[in-house]
Amino acid sequence: xxxxxxxxxxxxxxxxxxxxxxxxxxxxxxxxxxxxxxxxxxxxxxxxxxxxxxxxxxxxxxxxxxxxxxxxxxxxxxxxxxxxxxxxxxxxxxxxxxxxxxxxxxxxxxxxxxxxxxxxxxxxx
Numbered sequence: 001x002x003x004x005x006x007x008x009x010x011x012x013x014x015x016x017x018x019x020x021x022x023x024x025x026x027x028x029x030x031x032x033x034x035x036x037x038x039x040x041x042x043x044x045x046x047x048x049x050x051x052x053x054x055x056x057x058x059x060x061x062x063x064x065x066x067x068x069x070x071x072x073x074x075x076x077x078x079x080x081x082x083x084x085x086x087x088x089x090x091x092x093x094x095x096x097x098x099x100x101x102x103x104x105x106x107x108x109x110x111x112x113x114x115x116x117x118x119x120x121x122x123x124x125x
Contacts, residue, residue: 028110029057050094061090068109074098098124
């Protein structure tokens with residue numbers, strides 16, 4: 001009985017370990033994911049390219065992750081926030097524009113609940 005129990009416990013931990021590892025490989029990381037914008041200073045009406053790169057804790061790109069980008073100034077793809085899905089390189093592309101002078105602060109969320117630690121600001125003149 002003890003050998004059967006020990007074998008069952010061993011199988012349980014092996015299976016649990018495989019699933020835990022697989023989950024960690026597909027879970028987005030707020031620390032390793034990135035957000036970039038270019039240019040960081042733009043004129044009113046100009047379009048600014050914003051790229052978000054979704055990565056896991058091992059810095060591996062994650063495909064098909066929902067990314068929501070929000071701003072306090074201007075429009076992202078025509079509205080105050082926009083959602084899109086990452087491609088096989090983990091990249092999501094957005095376009096920011098503003099008809100108002102000021103600083104647009106951009107915040108990205110993955111799967112609607114993981115906020116990226118990194119933020120970016122764009123100045124409109």
